[in-house]
Amino acid sequence: MTAGGLGRVETQRVVLFDEADPLVLESGARLAPLHVAYETYGELDAERANAVFVHHALTGDAHAAGHHGDPARRGWWDRLIGPGRPIDTDRYFVISPNLLGGCQGTTGPSSIDPATGRRYGLEFPMFGVRDLVTVHRRLLEHLGIARLHAAIGGSLGGMQALQWAIDDPGAMRLCLPICASAELSAMNIAFSTVAREAIMRDPGFQGGAYHDTGWGPNIGLAVARMMAHITYLSEESFAHKFGRARRVEGAPPGLGPDFEVEHYLHHQGASFLRRFDALSYLYLTRTMDYFQPFEESGIAERLRGNATRFLAVSFDTDWRFSPAHSERMVRDLRTAGCDARHVEITSPWGHDSFLLDVPEYHAVVGDFLAEGARATSGAMA
Amino acid sequence: MTAGGLGRVETQRVVLFDEADPLVLESGARLAPLHVAYETYGELDAERANAVFVHHALTGDAHAAGHHGDPARRGWWDRLIGPGRPIDTDRYFVISPNLLGGCQGTTGPSSIDPATGRRYGLEFPMFGVRDLVTVHRRLLEHLGIARLHAAIGGSLGGMQALQWAIDDPGAMRLCLPICASAELSAMNIAFSTVAREAIMRDPGFQGGAYHDTGWGPNIGLAVARMMAHITYLSEESFAHKFGRARRVEGAPPGLGPDFEVEHYLHHQGASFLRRFDALSYLYLTRTMDYFQPFEESGIAERLRGNATRFLAVSFDTDWRFSPAHSERMVRDLRTAGCDARHVEITSPWGHDSFLLDVPEYHAVVGDFLAEGARATSGAMA
Numbered sequence: 001m002t003a004g005g006l007g008r009v010e011t012q013r014v015v016l017f018d019e020a021d022p023l024v025l026e027s028g029a030r031l032a033p034l035h036v037a038y039e040t041y042g043e044l045d046a047e048r049a050n051a052v053f054v055h056h057a058l059t060g061d062a063h064a065a066g067h068h069g070d071p072a073r074r075g076w077w078d079r080l081i082g083p084g085r086p087i088d089t090d091r092y093f094v095i096s097p098n099l100l101g102g103c104q105g106t107t108g109p110s111s112i113d114p115a116t117g118r119r120y121g122l123e124f125p126m127f128g129v130r131d132l133v134t135v136h137r138r139l140l141e142h143l144g145i146a147r148l149h150a151a152i153g154g155s156l157g158g159m160q161a162l163q164w165a166i167d168d169p170g171a172m173r174l175c176l177p178i179c180a181s182a183e184l185s186a187m188n189i190a191f192s193t194v195a196r197e198a199i200m201r202d203p204g205f206q207g208g209a210y211h212d213t214g215w216g217p218n219i220g221l222a223v224a225r226m227m228a229h230i231t232y233l234s235e236e237s238f239a240h241k242f243g244r245a246r247r248v249e250g251a252p253p254g255l256g257p258d259f260e261v262e263h264y265l266h267h268q269g270a271s272f273l274r275r276f277d278a279l280s281y282l283y284l285t286r287t288m289d290y291f292q293p294f295e296e297s298g299i300a301e302r303l304r305g306n307a308t309r310f311l312a313v314s315f316d317t318d319w320r321f322s323p324a325h326s327e328r329m330v331r332d333l334r335t336a337g338c339d340a341r342h343v344e345i346t347s348p349w350g351h352d353s354f355l356l357d358v359p360e361y362h363a364v365v366g367d368f369l370a371e372g373a374r375a376t377s378g379a380m381a
Numbered sequence: 382m383t384a385g386g387l388g389r390v391e392t393q394r395v396v397l398f399d400e401a402d403p404l405v406l407e408s409g410a411r412l413a414p415l416h417v418a419y420e421t422y423g424e425l426d427a428e429r430a431n432a433v434f435v436h437h438a439l440t441g442d443a444h445a446a447g448h449h450g451d452p453a454r455r456g457w458w459d460r461l462i463g464p465g466r467p468i469d470t471d472r473y474f475v476i477s478p479n480l481l482g483g484c485q486g487t488t489g490p491s492s493i494d495p496a497t498g499r500r501y502g503l504e505f506p507m508f509g510v511r512d513l514v515t516v517h518r519r520l521l522e523h524l525g526i527a528r529l530h531a532a533i534g535g536s537l538g539g540m541q542a543l544q545w546a547i548d549d550p551g552a553m554r555l556c557l558p559i560c561a562s563a564e565l566s567a568m569n570i571a572f573s574t575v576a577r578e579a580i581m582r583d584p585g586f587q588g589g590a591y592h593d594t595g596w597g598p599n600i601g602l603a604v605a606r607m608m609a610h611i612t613y614l615s616e617e618s619f620a621h622k623f624g625r626a627r628r629v630e631g632a633p634p635g636l637g638p639d640f641e642v643e644h645y646l647h648h649q650g651a652s653f654l655r656r657f658d659a660l661s662y663l664y665l666t667r668t669m670d671y672f673q674p675f676e677e678s679g680i681a682e683r684l685r686g687n688a689t690r691f692l693a694v695s696f697d698t699d700w701r702f703s704p705a706h707s708e709r710m711v712r713d714l715r716t717a718g719c720d721a722r723h724v725e726i727t728s729p730w731g732h733d734s735f736l737l738d739v740p741e742y743h744a745v746v747g748d749f750l751a752e753g754a755r756a757t758s759g760a761m762a
Contacts, residue, residue: 027633126634186619186642187611193643194607196636197650201600203584219582223601226575227608230568235700238567244673252408253507253671255577255663261567262574269578282636290634292625319616319700 005074005082006041006066006089013037013105016138019114023100023135029125033114036139037062037105038097041081042089044145051145052087052369053136053172054096055153055160057354058284059276061104064096065089079357086366092149099160100135101127101284103277110211110277121208121279129156129291133164137171150174150369154354155321156284158312159291162329166293169306174372176365178313178354181325182332183292188320191231192285195224199278208279221278222269229268234317234350294332303336310340311368313361315353386455386463387422387447387470394418394486397519400495404481404516410506414495417520418443418486419478422462423470425526432526433468433750434517434553435477436534436541438735439665440657442485445477446470460738467747473530480541481516482508482665484658491592491658502589502660510537510672514545518552531555531750535735536702537665539693540672543710547674550687555753557746559694559735562706563713564673569701572612573666576605580659589660602659603650610649615698615731675713684717691721692749694742696734 015033017023022032039062044051054064054077065081067074081087081094098106101124109124116123140148151161151172158180165175181188199205202220210216233241242261257263293299310333314326323344333340345361347353353361396414398404403413420443425432435445435458446462448455462468462475479487482505490505497504521529532542532553539561546556562569580586583601591597614622623642638644674680693711695704704725714721726742728734734742 122636126636128634183625185616186623186625186640187614187616189625189640190611190619190642190646191608193638193640193646194604194611197607197647198579198600198604200636201604203600219579219584220604223575223579223582223604226578227572230571230575233568235566235568235703238571242567244564244567244570253509253667255503255507255581255667257574259567259570259574259670261571265571265574266578286634286636289640322616 004084005078008069009039009041009063009066009075011037011039011062011068011105014139014142016135016142023131025125025127025131027125027127031107031125034100034107034135035105035111036097036107036135038095038139039063039065040096041065041094042092044093048145049147049149050092051140051143051148052092052094053140053148053151053161054081054087054094055136055151055157056096056099057153057155057157058288059272059281060157061102062096062098062106065094076355079355080362080365086362087152087369088366092369095139095143097136097139099132099284101132101280101287103280106135108277109208109279109283119209119211121211124279124283126286127283128287129159129163129293130167132160132287133167136160136164137168148172150176150372152176152178152365153180154178155180155351156288159288163291163293165306165308165310166299166303169308172308174368175308175310176313176368177310177326177329178365179315179318179321179326179351180312180329181291181321182294182329183325184289189289191228192289195228196282196285198223198227199282205278210278217278218273221276221281222273224281225272226265226269229265231320232351234319234348236317237349240348300336303333303338306336306338308338309372310338311364312340312342313364314342314344315347315350315358315361316344317348318351318353320351385465386459389450390420390422390444390447390456392418392420392443392449392486395520395523397516397523404512406506406508406512408506408508412488412506415481415488415516416486416492417478417488417516419476419520420444420446421477422446422475423473425474429526430528430530431473432521432524432529433473433475434521434529434532434542435462435468435475436517436532436538437477437480438534438536438538439669440653440662441538442483443477443479443487444485446475457736460736461743461746467743468533468750469747473750476520476524478517478520480513480665482513482661482668484661487516489658490589490660490664500590500592502592505660505664507667508664509668510540510544510674511548513541513668514548517541517545518549529553531557531753533557533559533746534561535559536561536732537669540669544672544674546687546689546691547680547684550689553689555749556689556691557694557749558691558707558710559746560696560699560702560707560732561693561710562672562702563675563710564706565670570670572609573670576609577663577666579604579608580663586659591659598659599654602657602662603654605662606653607646607650610646612701613732615700615729617698618730621729681717684714684719687717687719689719690753691719692745693721693723694745695723695725696728696731696739696742697725698729699732699734701732
């Protein structure tokens with residue numbers, strides 16, 4: 001599974017909503033134009049029935065697999081997407097967009113507001129996971145695909161897949177929320193609020209109007225990322241990766257980075273600044289906090305008869321979105337009569353496991369996608 | 382145990398080292414004068430044999446029990462210290478100092494360096510847990526006490542008790558490290574480094590020379606505290622205390638504080654600024670990171686014949702210093718032939734349990750202190 005992989009891929013960009021046909025958010029707010037960046041891998045079959053929609057997590061982007069010129073630097077889910085891989089591009093047509101509110105090609109708070117000629121900043125409207133899905137649905141329409149074989153994503157990505165399956169019963173055969181949650185816990189929200197405060201209290205934030213000033217909330221964003229990164233790994237993986245190793249054994253004690261784990265986190269914080277925007281971080285984390293689909297009124301009725309097959313996957317050492325989150329999600333789906341199950345995978349790597357080489361996880365995803373295809377073909381034959 | 386409690390108490394302040402007799406740190410650095418703030422509760426008995434030394438944790442102070450005038454605002458360990466309480470002031474003479482490097486009366490990095498007339502700031506020497514203990518030993522000497530009945534403390538407090546028992550085999554009958562660690566994990570250090578970076582990168586930090594400028598690293602210190610506070614509670618206690626309750630149900634979504642857990646953390650961050658100094662936070666967290674007594678060469682020999690009885694107490698939901706930390710500490714003590722045991726207490730409140738009303742914990746501490754007294758009297762009779 002390590003050999004091969006996709007070759008060079010390109011990011012596309014399309015205007016999916018414009019002034020004549022704006023995106024109307026659930027709140028009633030309107031956005032136009034709305035650009036969406038996306039990539040596709042593999043070929044759409046003649047029946048247009050083999051599409052797999054990949055939803056990225058909080059800090060992901062459209063570049064999920066293959067490379068943009070340097071074969072050594074590959075997309076964030078390259079381990080799962082490619083020829084012979086679990087999301088097999090020899091069988092499936094894979095669609096991977098950057099989401100609404102992002103900063104990697106899709107319109108977000110750092111985009112220019114045509115009404116003012118300035119970046120939206122904090123004028124960008126609040127949006128929810130349902131709004132992310134509205135944009136995904138429009139992209140699918142744009143690609144001329146009526147129904148997905150599957151929607152899949154990790155963390156915030158899994159929330160999008162779940163919301164889509166709930167909102168549009170005919171949208172997909174299979175839905176795979178990986179280490180996702182249908183309701184953040186108080187502790188989840190706690191980490192989220194500290195990250196946002198680190199950004200918003202940074203004097204460089206300038207009320208959100210930091211772009212084009214040569215300054216920005218870089219301190220806050222790096223601190224937010226370093227803290228969040230801790231919560232993506234398990235205590236076990238930290239111990240395994242770093243232990244108490246120091247960069248220079250025997251160096252005199254000091255307050256600056258000394259232990260390897262400190263250097264690692266500093267690097268994570270610094271490199272994040274080169275690829276992510278603080279406003280997107282604020283909006284997207286907040287979207288996760290408010291997500292609570294099973295508390296919506298009428299949810300049981302809306303799910304009745306939904307033929308989507310759900311597979312929630314979680315990792316035993318994930319303490320950010322523990323297996324209990326997936327367990328509850330599946331319980332709520334089953335209570336509404338849905339075909340849903342939960343597989344808890346043993347993996348030492350915590351929440352980040354969804355991005356890593358965990359053979360059992362890859363097998364579970366690959367098998368579900370393939371069996372789902374066979375089962376559905378059989379049923380429809 | 383809730384009724385009663387100590388009445389009004391006073392903080393004392395004493396110069397324990399001066400220019401003629403400076404504190405010599407393990408690093409060789411010298412400090413003078415060294416002021417120490419402390420409180421005592423109860424009465425020293427005729428044999429001067431009933432002293433219990435209380436060590437505070439990272440952000441504690443000398444004011445462990447009773448009140449300073451407002452009976453509603455009581456010391457941080459008032460639940461454990463007082464007449465009839467586990468650390469029974471009808472039986473024990475309790476000593477509770479603010480530690481070296483602190484900011485509540487004992488000399489620390491925000492104190493005036495007599496050599497320059499300015500605050501030490503980052504010129505304050507690095508120090509270790511052994512140095513904290515050196516100062517405690519001098520305080521005991523000052524009080525005319527040769528030997529303790531017990532040393533006890535939670536978290537960093539427990540580290541001090543442990544180090545003292547190791548360094549001075551005759552110092553105490555009983556040693557009670559509560560939810561402590563003899564070796565921080567990579568994840569512990571990770572949280573610690575993010576907190577320090579939040580402080581040191583804050584422009585208000587001004588290289589540590591922020592005092593008397595009317596400005597300071599308040600953003601960084603509040604962020605550090607909010608983050609740390611999350612790690613002191615358990616997921617369960619967050620869920621129980623806050624769930625997903627919002628301050629104003631039905632309010633429009635926004636980026637600022639909305640959920641009750643957010644308001645709580647903001648309050649924790651803000652109130653911390655009124656009582657704690659950023660430099661003390663930097664130095665004391667670092668002292669914990671470097672603490673690793675069982676890795677010192679010759680430790681087994683130094684512990685041989687040590688007659689101190691050790692009781693490590695941990696809490697099952699504490700994920701900052703989990704029961705595994707206490708387990709390892711006790712294993713290392715027993716390997717060296719010491720009388721050591723570990724009691725893991727069931728409590729929903731995480732690391733903060735050591736400050737709270739957890740009856741089984743209070744009973745275990747009270748019994749060990751009392752039985753230890755009887756056992757030792759018997760042995761010496």
